Every structure is written in structure tokens, then in C-alpha cells.
Amino acid sequence: MSTTPADDLARTAELMEAAGGYAVQLLEGMSERPAARAPVRPEPRPLPLAGAGTSAAMAEFAARWEPGFAASAGPRYLGFVTGGSTPASVVGDWLTGVLDQNPTSGLDSTAPDLERETVAWLRELFGLPAGQQGAFVSGATMSNATGLAIGREWLGEQRGVSVADDGVAALGPVRVLSGSAHSSIGKALSLLGLGRSALRKVDVLPGREAVDVSRLAEALAELDGAPAIVVANAGTVNTGDFDDLAAIAALRERFPFWLHVDAAFGAFAALSPGHAHLVAALGAADSICADLHKWLNVPYDSAVQFTHRRDLQTRVFQNHAAYLGPLGEEPDPVHLTPENSRRLRALAAWFTLAAYGREGHAEIVRRDLALAARLGGRIAAMPGYRLLAPVRLNVVCFTLSGDPGGVDQVARAITESGEAFLTTTVYDGVPALRAAFSSWRTTEADVDRVAAVLEKVHRGSA
Numbered sequence: 001m002s003t004t005p006a007d008d009l010a011r012t013a014e015l016m017e018a019a020g021g022y023a024v025q026l027l028e029g030m031s032e033r034p035a036a037r038a039p040v041r042p043e044p045r046p047l048p049l050a051g052a053g054t055s056a057a058m059a060e061f062a063a064r065w066e067p068g069f070a071a072s073a074g075p076r077y078l079g080f081v082t083g084g085s086t087p088a089s090v091v092g093d094w095l096t097g098v099l100d101q102n103p104t105s106g107l108d109s110t111a112p113d114l115e116r117e118t119v120a121w122l123r124e125l126f127g128l129p130a131g132q133q134g135a136f137v138s139g140a141t142m143s144n145a146t147g148l149a150i151g152r153e154w155l156g157e158q159r160g161v162s163v164a165d166d167g168v169a170a171l172g173p174v175r176v177l178s179g180s181a182h183s184s185i186g187k188a189l190s191l192l193g194l195g196r197s198a199l200r201k202v203d204v205l206p207g208r209e210a211v212d213v214s215r216l217a218e219a220l221a222e223l224d225g226a227p228a229i230v231v232a233n234a235g236t237v238n239t240g241d242f243d244d245l246a247a248i249a250a251l252r253e254r255f256p257f258w259l260h261v262d263a264a265f266g267a268f269a270a271l272s273p274g275h276a277h278l279v280a281a282l283g284a285a286d287s288i289c290a291d292l293h294k295w296l297n298v299p300y301d302s303a304v305q306f307t308h309r310r311d312l313q314t315r316v317f318q319n320h321a322a323y324l325g326p327l328g329e330e331p332d333p334v335h336l337t338p339e340n341s342r343r344l345r346a347l348a349a350w351f352t353l354a355a356y357g358r359e360g361h362a363e364i365v366r367r368d369l370a371l372a373a374r375l376g377g378r379i380a381a382m383p384g385y386r387l388l389a390p391v392r393l394n395v396v397c398f399t400l401s402g403d404p405g406g407v408d409q410v411a412r413a414i415t416e417s418g419e420a421f422l423t424t425t426v427y428d429g430v431p432a433l434r435a436a437f438s439s440w441r442t443t444e445a446d447v448d449r450v451a452a453v454l455e456k457v458h459r460g461s462a
């Protein structure tokens, strides 16, 4: 006999208690769980004909799958730019599934209003002006794509065509300028029909990832008055560098362009008194990307997208249907982003902001900044390694003082140790390692453990 959802419903309390107990065990073990695993795929299993119920599914998951899962929510997972999940955000995420709202429209629920409140809180957190209106999306890639789609519509407005109605062919060739654009910008341009080759790399300042604003001005001047898109970068993934946002924004007095700022994790610099100046001009952007599953420490997936041109946004994303009603003054989320139906992604963010407030989240950011500086200091003094850039924000970018080609082997050895997880990159032509700090869990003791494993791995390979 197969177990049915109704059978499980009769034991809801027991099942939820068991799931809660299992989750507590995982959360309490997170700091000692190996940071990453060399993936070993379990033997495949065919689709069960008869269901065994939730208890059996949980037991199977715990035996077959969970041991291979990384401690990406743990304190020494420093690969990519990876946040953990605060306790409040995990609770919010659970309740998201429990209540299973579809915040597409406000016809049936206040869920879209909770989303609006959360967006307003985030706007305040980042110090953005009220004119910047936001929407939830799945990640910075989607936020960049949404911002660039609005920018594409603006280009149409400048040229007297509607891309939303007539398609991207009506627009003609488009130039997108950026110093150190994230890979997701190319993906967005491909998706939007502008094409990856629309992106023109502008020179960066010597020894930096920040764009050389005078070279950007030259590139804009070459366009001879043709409207363009500029992607400014606030927090680059290799070295946490920032474009001069105020200087770039000021160029709009001389040249017509849409200013999109990718501030996926850099937006959180607003929470550190020593770094807030780097994003003081963020609000001057036409569209802004900020990730939440990184430095806000909410579970995947979550990001926010801001723009002050909601009229263009709804032109691109409106989803006309008789049953959804008119756009109105406050358009429902369905009219703002690529998605229609989706989860109430805002709830986890709402929970963590309600639980810890601005000060709690500022403390996480300030601590991570101090920890990155601490690791940078340790590496600078460590035989066998050298820093490739000063630690400007939360990313430490370094390489081997001997043959930098050995970084892959070092990264592998670190992963195998279970102590930490770092990812590799190539910075200014040099193979490198990156350690990015964005978890609420990381402490000084964790940095010391990371430093110890780096020393050990280097001795082992020397």
C-alpha cells in the first residue's frame, strides 16, 4: 500500500517534529560539517511506484544524499560569494513553504504587500532614494537581466521604438560598456537578444578592476550621441573593487546612457561606515542589482532589483490577462519581472530583517570585512603565498609565490581536507585563489583554521 498525503496529514505533528529534530541536528553540526565534498553520486534509484511516506523519504535522503551535501551555509565555505542562512531566515523560508503563497497578484492575499514592505526595508538598508522601486527575483543574474531589459526599453524610447512591442530588431545595434562585468552580464545580453558581443570592455585603472572613467568617457564620445548602456560594477568578484559611481553617473550630463549598477554583494558596503562612501552614489543609477542570498544571509534563492523607471519596467514585463485586473498605481509583482507564479521569496528576507534589524545585519557585514582583512594579513605574512590585490572589501585574492599554476592542486587539497572551500580564478592573467567572506557564522577562529590549512597544504605540496 502506498502512503498518501492524507495519511501523512494525520501525523503532521509527528512528522514536523521529526523534521525539526533533523534540521536542528544539521544546523548544530554546520560548523563542523566538511565545508565541501568531492562529489560522489549515489547509485541511481528508479522512481518508486508505491510511496513509503515522509518518514521513509527523510531516512532515505539522510542516508543517500545528505552526506554528499556541502556546508555551504557553514563558516568556512569561502568559495564564490556565498552567504549562509540566519536562523530567522530559515524559519521564514520554512513558513514560505507552509503557507505556499503565490504573490503574483494581490487579489487574494496580503503577500504582495509583505513583499513591498521588505523591498522598502531593503531600499532603506542600502540608502537608496524613495524613487527607486524594487522587485524580488531569484538571484543577481535575474536582477541584472531585468535591469538590462528595462535599459533596453529605455534605448527604444530614445530611438522612438518600443522594443516590448516590436522586438529587439527594431532597435538596431546596441553598445554596452563596462570595466569588469560579471559573467552574468554576457548571459543577460544573450537572453535579451542584444548579444554577448554588444558588451565592450573598457580599460580599468592600473592594478585595479575599477573602470577608468576617462576611458569610459572616450568610449561614450566615440558613439557620437548614440544612446548606450553602461554597466558599473560595485563589488567585483575577484577583488571586491568598486567603480567610481558618482563620476560615472555625472557622465550622463554629457552622454546619453542607461546606468545599470551590478552591486550584487557590494551594495552591503552601505552598512560599514568605512566603506559606505563606495556606494553613496548607488541611488543615482537607473537600475540596480543586489543579491540577498549572499550577504543578507537568506537561503537560496533571493535577490532584489531596483529601478526608478517603473513605467518602462511594466512595459517590458506586464502580463495582460482579463483575470489579473489593470496595472494600477502599484502594479502587482506579476507585471515587474520575468516570472509570473513564484514563491513568496520575500518572507525569508522579511524575517531576518525583522529579527536582527539594520544593526544586526551591519554587524555581520562589519565582521566579515574584518575577517577578510585578517586573512589577508595572515596570507601576506605566510611563506608560499602572496596577495594579488589589497583586501578592499570581503574578498581575499591571492596566489602561490612559486608557480601560480599550482593553485588548482592547492584548491583541491583544501577541499579534500574538509576544513574550508575556496574557489580559483584568473586575476590579471595570474591563476589565483579567492576567499570571500559573506557568512554570518564566520569567526576569527575560523580564519585561523583557514590560515592553518593553507600553511599545511603549501608545506604538503612544497
Ligand SMILES: *Cc1c(COP(=O)(O)O)cnc(C)c1O
Pocket (backbone or CB within 6 Å): 081, 138, 139, 140, 141, 142, 182, 184, 235, 236, 237, 262, 263, 264, 265, 291, 303
Ligand atoms: C554573484 C554575482 C552575480 C550573479 O549572481 P547569482 O546570484 O549567482 O545569479 C552577478 N554579479 C556579481 C557581482 C555577483 O557577485
